[in-house]
Amino acid sequence: MRLRHIPGAAAAVCQNPLVLTEEEAVSHKGQWLRFSGGRPLHLEIGMGRGRFIFSAAQADAAGFFIALEVRPEMVLQALQRFAGEEDAGQPGNLRLLWCDAARLADIFAPGEVSTIYLNFPDPWPKNRHQKRRLTAPSFLSVYQHILQEQGQLCFKTDNLPLFEWSKENFLAGNWHIQHISNDLPLAESAIVTEYESRYRKRGQPIFYLAASPGEGG
Ligand SMILES: C[S@@+](CC[C@H](N)C(=O)[O-])C[C@H]1O[C@@H](n2cnc3c(N)ncnc32)[C@H](O)[C@@H]1O
Secondary structure, eight states: OOOOOOTTHHHHHHHOTTEEEHHHHHHTTTOHHHHTTTOOEEEEESOTTSHHHHHHHHHOTTSEEEEEESOHHHHHHHHHHHHHOTTTOOOTTEEEEESOGGGHHHHSOTTOEEEEEEESOOOOOSGGGGGGSTTSHHHHHHHHHHEEEEEEEEEEESOHHHHHHHHHHHHHTTOEEEEEESSOOGGGOSSOOHHHHHHHHTTOOOEEEEEEOGGGO
């Protein structure tokens, strides 16, 4: 996602009460259910401008939603988007977490998370960057660790090579694949993300996989 550097973005993000910094998030490890008031935790990794997570939090008051994003400029844009949704009101069950997905194991204890959403993660097409892909084996094994046994990971992408490569990683990691589609119908896409909307307008297929941690969890 192209976005220019915004001076002061990091400071503005840290001051916003909807945002958790990495240090704050680490302090909740093992205590997230207390923080969420007992509501199950749903986590989006790489939220971009936050369109998906805002709608998800509004649609499910019984859940607690956390959106992780590494770029402060994106977090700032998400906050601006939320502030603009005056009619809809601000969901009280949503927090944004400014941090890198590489820190997940320091933030969540085993089995603390109910759902992980990976919506259109950066494909990192070069082989030498494979480890950065959010569906690389090292990431999948952390997701297995922090997800509940009956939890679910939902992965959407427009990128077929990334999808095929990721599918192999899920299978090698003994994930239990519950749903797979090479052209997810719009009617089955509960909430359309910003990137998804762009690809659907161009008529591109959306690749989708939902899996539970299985034996590796
Ligand atoms: C292609 S965008 C997709 C945005 C959104 N999920 C959607 O579907 O519209 C990927 C986002 O993931 C973020 N991202 C990439 N690597 C990340 C990481 N290691 N940890 C957290 N966020 C990351 C990027 O900054 C970017 O905002």
